[in-house]
Amino acid sequence: MSNIPSTQLFPSRTHPSDRIRLCGVQDQPGFGPLTAVPHPDKAISQRATIVAAAGHGVSRLSNLADCRDLLRNLDCLADLGVNIRPIGDDAVEIQGQGPEAVTSTSLTVDVDNSATTARLLTAMVAASDADVTITGNTALRRRPMAEVVGPLHALGADIVDIGPNGHLPIQVRGRPLPGGSARIDVHSAQPVSAALLAAALAQGPSVIHRRVAARDHTERLLRWVGVEVEETPLTLHVQPRAWGPLSLRIPGDPSGAAFLAAVHLASAHRERPLVLREVCINSRRTGFFRILRSMGAEVDFSAVDHDTPEELANITIRAADQLRGVHIDDPELVQSAIDELPMIAALATLANGETRIGQASELRGKDTDRIVTTVELLRQFGVQARPTMDGLHVRPTPIQAPAILQLPRDHRVIFAGIVLTVLTGGYGELHGLEAVATSYPNAINELRRWVVVEE
Ligand SMILES: O=C(O)C1=C[C@@H](OP(=O)(O)O)[C@@H](O)[C@H](O)C1
Ligand SMILES: C=C(OP(=O)(O)O)C(=O)O
Structure with missing residues (x-):
């Protein structure tokens, strides 16, 4: 065997653009569930x-x-x-x-x-x-x-x-x-x-x-x-x-699945179920889906045969008529959703009551201080959000996308920015997207199921 540079793998890997324009809802003729396969974990x-x-x-x-x-x-x-x-x-x-x-x-x-x-x-x-x-x-x-x-x-x-x-x-x-x-x-x-x-x-x-x-x-x-x-x-x-x-x-990434689910629930196509195939459903990673349930969405796991140390399932998501605000401060739940908390904060703007996230000071030591960058992101959309020592509070607010959304160099916060943009109808320019490649280079291509993307 010989040592290889990483360039020999993933020949068709996407290199996401740093800037894109979202141009409204994607045509999705037909009924029945949408399906997607999240990237490997x-x-x-x-x-x-x-x-x-x-x-x-x-x-x-x-x-x-x-x-x-x-x-x-x-x-x-x-x-x-x-x-x-x-x-x-x-x-x-x-x-x-x-x-x-x-x-x-x-x-x-x-x-x-x-x-x-x-x-x-x-x-x-x-x-x-x-x-x-x-x-x-x-x-x-x-x-x-x-x-x-x-x-x-x-x-x-x-x-x-x-x-x-x-x-x-x-x-x-x-x-x-x-x-x-x-x-x-x-x-x-x-x-x-x-x-x-x-x-x-x-x-x-x-x-x-x-x-x-x-x-x-x-x-x-x-x-x-x-x-x-x-x-x-x-x-x-x-x-x-x-x-x-x-x-x-390697099984499918529950964090990638959470991004697809959040975009779906934010989109005009949320009336249709979304099926996410072959996702790792390790309970210490699936806090996002438990939080979605407590916000009122329907989330079903249907086990898939596997030969890995992790359980796999197809996950079906159905939107709620109205999401509820939630209080999240159980340390195990917080850790099991740690990378998805910025997206929970984005979806919380749709809810009928305040969402409070606590016991999440780990967020301060990530690619950015995600408490600060998530609150700054929400405020670019006019959301009433405030940081606390160990988390953040989000009030449901009518939101509006800025003409140009400037994103921090942090993939998890960028995903939340995309969810917010889709939530406001899917129009606007997004700048500073390159960091999505940290975990999910194909995220922008996946987005095309729900909104029209111009690069
Ligand atoms: O162990 C891991 O693979 C990770 C654990 C979490 O970080 P912390 O353990 O620092 O909270 C998470 O935020 C990170 O994306 C990946
Ligand atoms: C913080 C993350 O990963 P790591 O801690 O490995 O940089 C992440 O993926 O959000």
Whole structure:
């Protein structure tokens, strides 16, 4: 096998325009449900590549997310010396040789925008023989790393240097990890995932204490390859062991499904049901759909056969005559909808009462401070919205699209901006869309089902 640059994958990948014009409702003759297939999941793709690289033998991963974060993730593994070979447009073989096969010294790996990759790679490198500096783009260098570094230190990692205020870049000096007991003091899933991976690669058993049971894709993948991970609501017990190769088709992204559902509910076609096919319905990711239900929409999951650690379903959405405002402050529900909260705030403008989102201070440490950028976005539409310490409040308001909507460099907030524009009839210019490629390069093409798009 030979190392490959990411450019060899996804030959027909869309490169979204930075500017588009929306020109009103798309003609949708006929009745019956609309159907769509969301893109493959980014969080699972990024974990699967790293679990494959840290295991032993040739893993085969197909239906990988074609987004920028995943491409960078593959390039970083290749930079570390992991052999990766494309075996189709969206599939790779990864030659896992265990983290100890990574022996580079004085290497700097740039993960660009992906915090998931930064945090999981830190754990893998910590258990290797390498000495690596991990850095990222300007936005990522403002995001917290100390919450990952602390638990890894507790498991025996040697992280010798960390940037100002606990941010990237960090220098990781790999060595055998003894394992031990680590505590995660934030709601975020990523420090838990990093600690889990380090624990699975350690020499002795570990226990990880967490504050909230958030997304558990790492737990599921590790169990899938035979690592013992026992779970109570707030602890994880891990028995390390070397694992073999992984064969996995990545399931559909519930966050991508949420975007399609939100656009549909905002559109003039919401009278028709929408069916979203083959979506991962891990309950720690599907908070958006539970919130939609409590707002009054009908959401049905119909299970689909699968051979992955995640459950899959076709999701059918039917609009409510009138959405209700909701109060969302249960930490587990918030984490299970964390990336979709800007879109919930957008849909809340349609509701018949105020929506309040709390316990969501994690939003402040994303690509942007999403509490600030979501409120700014809503205000561009004339919405009465206000930030709180740990969330935001949205009053239902008659809204109007600005002639030009200037979007922040943050895909999740851009998706909310698109939903708001569709909600106002689907007219207007959108500027600054390029960041949709972070997770969903094809999002603008998908939009054409509901509105006319000119590039
Ligand atoms: O673990 C993951 O794959 C992610 C976890 C969440 O971040 P936090 O764990 O930092 O809350 C989420 O916002 C991010 O999109 C991806
Ligand atoms: C914040 C996100 O991802 P990450 O933390 O991996 O950058 C996201 O996808 O919204």
